Amino acid sequence: MTKRNTYNEDEELTSRFNWHDYARLGHYLRPYSWRLCFVLITILIGNIAIILGPYLMKIAIDTAIPNRNLPLIWALSGTFLISLVIAFLCFRYRIWAITEIGQSLLIDMRTDLFTHLQELPFAYFDSRPHGKILIRVVNYINTLSDLLANGLVNLISDIISVLVTLIFMFAINWQLTLDSLALIPVLVLWAYLIQKKQRQAFRKLSDKQSNLNAYIHESIAGIKVTQGFAQEANAIQTFDAVADDNRRAYMQAVKIQYALGPGVQNISTITTALIYFIGIQQLGVVVSTGTLIAFLGYINNFWNPVINIGNFYNSLITATAYLERIFETMDEKPQILDAPDAFNLPPIKGDVRFNNVSFRYEEASPLTLHDISFHAQAGQTIALVGPTGAGKTTIINLLSRFYNVTTGNITIDNINLQQVTLDSLRQQMGVMQQETFIFSGTIMDNIRYGRLDATDDEVRSAAKIARADAFIQTLPSGYNTTVQEHGSSLSAGQRQLLAFARVLLADPRILILDEATAAIDTKTETLLQEGLNELLKGRTSFIVAHRLSTIQRADQILVINHGRIVEAGRHDQLMAMHGEYYRLYDSQYQMLQDQN
């Protein structure tokens, strides 16, 4: 796992690109190999059709025209026309087929990356801005798919063009052909010399693009805070700085990239001039007029694909910077994995034990939890209370194995969580985080997220029990009302009621709930309390509790401070102890009670 990163820091690359990694890309091309072969055959046919042109011209100039051979001139013209039509059809097919293969490759790669992201642990998403993940899945993959489909086929087609042209050139005049190739070694050396600098420049550019994306993503997510504190000017200033970094990296990368293009152009022009010079000197001696004209046509046919190959080489170097990042994400290990001999957790009763659990978020950081031990009997409600940052959320995150414990173990019905499959564990748990996430879609879809095969009636009945039905009925289209991602059109209380309904539908044996602290009106508070009471019935529940009534009714209250359980018991027991809970209650909860 890389170290934590922000929009104003370039990411460290965990493994540098290795040329062998291009072989990995072959895996994506394999399903399309037959179609690609077919495309290449059409390219070969198209090339031969085009390359025939100068040869037909040579026959016309050297033989047909001097001999006034009209039938031959007609035959040559007809052949030329047919070759143009064939070349056109082959070209059209190639564009269509390559676009389709490119799009399919894009989906394949993006699906792989997206699927892999679904399996990565919270820790991966904790450690970097989400904008930096987004740019890999969207922009970088786009670049690569273009390189793979279009670039690769163009490359092969250009190589074929160069080879076929060379054959024709050698056939016409081998000395002139060798003269034309004299400067190729200079070109190869030039490309080799600049490639390292070019790779570095594009790696830097990809970092800066990633930073820019991260900042834009973060600013949009935080726009309400920005506007709330009237910090727009500050945001724009930061944006300008990040965008300017990006511009500078781009200019530097392009400066190096363009060092190759004009190099190829210059060498091609010098070579053409050289052939004119040598050809005209030898005209009529060893070179006929037709040969020279045809040869000059071939020189053009030869250099155009060579220039394209140079461009492909440039794109390859550019894409390497993106490929490094894509493979880096794909190689990121999903740290929370099923053990090789993991079995499915059988239907549980919900007896939970924490046995001397300690935990740290990162290898080098100090422990967040120290030696946590407690026993929750099936059906009990456990409230976790304590000051902010004490470790309450961390404890409940370990129970769902969003993170693995560092030492100690957690058991459910005496089965160690490390021994069971993640799916079978999480299917029996209902987790409600403090921030209820609403997906874009209808209210019905959002509740059904708890159990995808639930019928509409089951969704409605869960909503009724969770006390969400009443407000849903008041929405313009009831259950079919569309809500936006994050549920910005709903109130905090309404979002929580929806989350209750979602969890009720899933009907988990163990409920994990991080209670929202947001102050809500008394009516909604009553509704939420009623909904919550329904939710708790018959389940083992762990609640990071802020609501007084939840705390007072809990079977056990665990008071957490500095990552340790400092007190445990029922409300009246803890009050009688006059310890940490008493003080906490006195300062914090008394205030809440007064508000209620």
Ligand SMILES: Nc1ncnc2c1ncn2[C@@H]1O[C@H](COP(=O)(O)OP(=O)(O)OP(=O)(O)O)[C@@H](O)[C@H]1O
């Ligand atoms: N993803 C994370 N990576 C690293 N440290 C974290 C992470 N999440 C929380 N922490 C740290 O772990 C400690 C415990 O955090 P936790 O969220 O468990 O506290 P909490 O008791 O639930 O607090 P609150 O009541 O404010 O939600 C804090 O010091 C916090 O900074």
